[in-house]
């Protein structure tokens with residue numbers, strides 16, 4: 068068996084020790100004679116898994132007691148609609164547009180409530196997180212939404228917005244758990260699982276309890292944050308296997324030393340890769356230095372006619388899924404928690420060799 072280095076943006080690489088453990092526990096979970104996917108979500112076996120996962124997540128992210136954690140379905144995409152459905156409360160909402168994902172969030176919200184786009188970096192090709200001083204905020208809004216890490220454009224906010232007069236909401240699908248985050252400064256944080264948490268099918272929502280009073284009774288219960296919280300995310304059958312696997316990832320993260328340690332590793336990995344890109348005229352990353360993502364590193368070749376050959380040779384060398392998103396072209400290396408430093412070394416060596424051969 069050979070495992071490759073998989074640079075996919077999502078579903079993405081999972082830590083190998085987690086996959087090994089899931090395999091070992093597959094047929095007989097903790098002496099039960101069953102796999103954890105075969106048991107009732109309301110029975111004590113699964114409830115122990117569910118509660119441990121939430122506890123470990125709370126520890127990792129230092130989530131205060133006045134926040135609920137929801138284990139939902141529907142992906143971050145459903146949240147684009149559920150956030151305004153639950154929390155707009157008849158007022159205007161504020162959005163920051165910094166790339167494809169925040170743009171989609173804006174389009175979804177626009178069908179549901181009044182939306183004010185208070186900052187927009189499309190004019191400079193989504194190359195930055197606009198400084199808060201440049202935002203054109205409006206008063207009396209229900210919340211301000213932004214995408215903390217734009218997975219396609221490789222733009223990550225280097226700051227948490229401060230001093231707003233409304234709750235702050237962040238799409239953290241591609242950077243949650245990559246470093247510590249001040250959860251207490253947010254009204255709501257959400258993330259699809261398949262990038263940095265676990266397998267697809269699970270969506271995490273961390274929401275301040277007082278906001279749940281805003282959720283209108285008119286929306287379906289399974290889409291209502293307040294109802295989901297009251298039922299411990301078990302209004303109906305949750306994605307039990309994804310929840311279990313996310314729990315194994317949380318345990319792995321704790322064993323690694325938690326999110327402070329992950330941040331150090333992730334900074335080393337990203338710096339190594341950006342240094343290789345910046346140190347050459349052959350490769351280029353378009354994002355402003357202070358807004359570069361630690362998780363998703365897009366880059367182009369000086370001669371784009373070599374793109375296909377780059378991807379082909381990389382694959383032959385065991386470096387998978389480096390093709391950029393179809394909307395921006397070029398290449399993209401997604402380097403989430405599960406990507407080991409050896410994967411970055413292998414990529415950087417391959418890039419140097421490819422440049423040398425192409426010169």
Ligand SMILES: *Cc1c(COP(=O)(O)O)cnc(C)c1O
Nearest residue numbers: 142143144168218238240241259
């Ligand atoms: C992948 C991604 C999404 C969409 O996630 P789904 O789970 O496919 O709905 C939304 N926002 C960001 C930042 C993403 O990276």
